Every structure is written in C-alpha cells, then in structure tokens.
Amino acid sequence: MIPNLPTPHLKFRTGSWRTVRPVLQADKCNNCLLCWLFCPEGSIRRGQGHVTIDLDYCKGCGICAHECPRHALQMAEEAPSHLEGGAAGA
Ligand code: SF4
Numbered sequence: 001m002i003p004n005l006p007t008p009h010l011k012f013r014t015g016s017w018r019t020v021r022p023v024l025q026a027d028k029c030n031n032c033l034l035c036w037l038f039c040p041e042g043s044i045r046r047g048q049g050h051v052t053i054d055l056d057y058c059k060g061c062g063i064c065a066h067e068c069p070r071h072a073l074q075m076a077e078e079a080p081s082h083l084e085g086g087a088a089g090a
C-alpha cells in the first residue's frame, strides 16, 4: 500500500495560480497512480476505484493529463469567478 505522505509544500495553496483545471472521467481511470507520481504539487489523492484532485493545491500545469495513459484527465478552462477572485479550490 502506498501512503499519502505529508508534503511541506502543502502550506502553499497553489490553486489560485490556475487558469485551467484537470477534469477526471472517473470511468476511464484504473487507479494506476501515474498521475499521482508525476504531479509536482502532490494534489492528486488516491481514492476508491479512481483518483481525486485537490483543487486547493492544483496549479493547472497539465502534467497529469499529459501522462495519463487512459486519457482520463482533460484540461478545461477555469470558471471566470476563479480567475477574478483567485480563490483556491473553486
Ligand atoms: S494516470 Fe490516469 S488512469 Fe492512472 S490514476 Fe491517473 S487518471 Fe487514473
């Protein structure tokens, strides 16, 4: 079993940097954790059957979507409210 390790960068809420966000198609995800391995912000969480994304810390770099072998993650434009307010985790 792979633990969710505490990561020092979690004190920086990089979600406010984001202009695009990853959207998961859960039915395509086989929980291989490749995206978890590559995410530079540690914002991908292991879950039951598929991963989830912590948008408080996701900066929208798109690496997860690029690396996913099943194309389960697609990058989508952020809502205007997130861009105007810079609210993390919108
Ligand atoms: S890389 Fe793709 S298939 Fe693997 S856990 Fe991430 S979203 Fe799921």
Ligand code: SF4
Residues within 6 Å of the ligand: 021, 022, 038, 039, 040, 041, 042, 043, 044, 053, 057, 058, 059, 060, 061, 062, 063, 064, 065
């Ligand atoms: S876009 Fe994906 S790889 Fe980049 S910070 Fe967000 S969850 Fe992590």
